[in-house]
């Protein structure tokens with residue numbers, strides 16, 4: 001199984017939610033493959049299935065149909081314990097809300113996943129990650145002593161600490177002002193240059209342009225975006241025209 005070069009491989013992926021007697025087809029026949037070291041964005045309107053897709057890639061949820069391979073491992077046959085192992089070892093999540101523990105310092109928040117993975121690391125290792133996200137000297141601070149952008153950098157550092165195969169970021173700049181959005185975008189870009197594979201869900205053209213490769217979700221279907229500027233231009237036109 002291991003040997004293909006894809007970090008993520010999805011085939012014929014479908015997700016149906018049931019709400020009472022209603023069926024919601026949140027994903028429809030999604031096929032997607034991501035090589036190691038890729039940096040891609042996923043665009044699409046609210047409710048089109050972006051978070052559903054990320055949750056399935058991140059093993060937080062299971063598909064209704066189709067297969068998911070992470071690092072060449074078919075996760076379909078895994079029980080909950082197996083999924084937890086994949087999440088701990090292979091996936092780093094970053095969300096719009098930072099989900100930091102307020103009573104813990106920056107350093108403790110970053111090191112938190114190590115408690116669960118039982119991975120032993122040196123103090124220097126954590127220091128390096130703190131440096132990598134641009135928070136040198138802030139390790140002892142509590143989240144309430146940080147700006148929103150700094151809190152998101154802590155959340156990104158926490159996502160890196162287990163050296164995941166892939167970072168999944170769901171609208172990571174959605175809660176930030178312009179300046180901090182740019183800082184976080186640059187941080188993702190520098191992490192990609194260091195070799196991290198990153199998928200970012202975004203509504204922002206700057207983020208999509210930075211990733212270089214964009215996909216669009218539309219009513220549960222995923223397709224490649226050939227021209228990012230055209231995609232956003234068409235989006236603006238359809239909003240103005242209310243179509």
Ligand SMILES: Nc1ncnc2c1ncn2[C@@H]1O[C@H](COP(=O)(O)OP(=O)(O)OP(=O)(O)O)[C@@H](O)[C@H]1O
Nearest residue numbers: 017018019024026045046047048049050051052053
């Ligand atoms: N747990 C759930 N139960 C039932 N329906 C759900 C559930 N989660 C999502 N959905 C539905 O699935 C569809 C896709 O939702 P999803 O959250 O993936 O969209 P999204 O593209 O991330 O939207 P947004 O941009 O608003 O975050 C929507 O119709 C949503 O209402």
Ligand SMILES: [Mg+2]
Nearest residue numbers: 050051052170
């Ligand atoms: Mg979402």
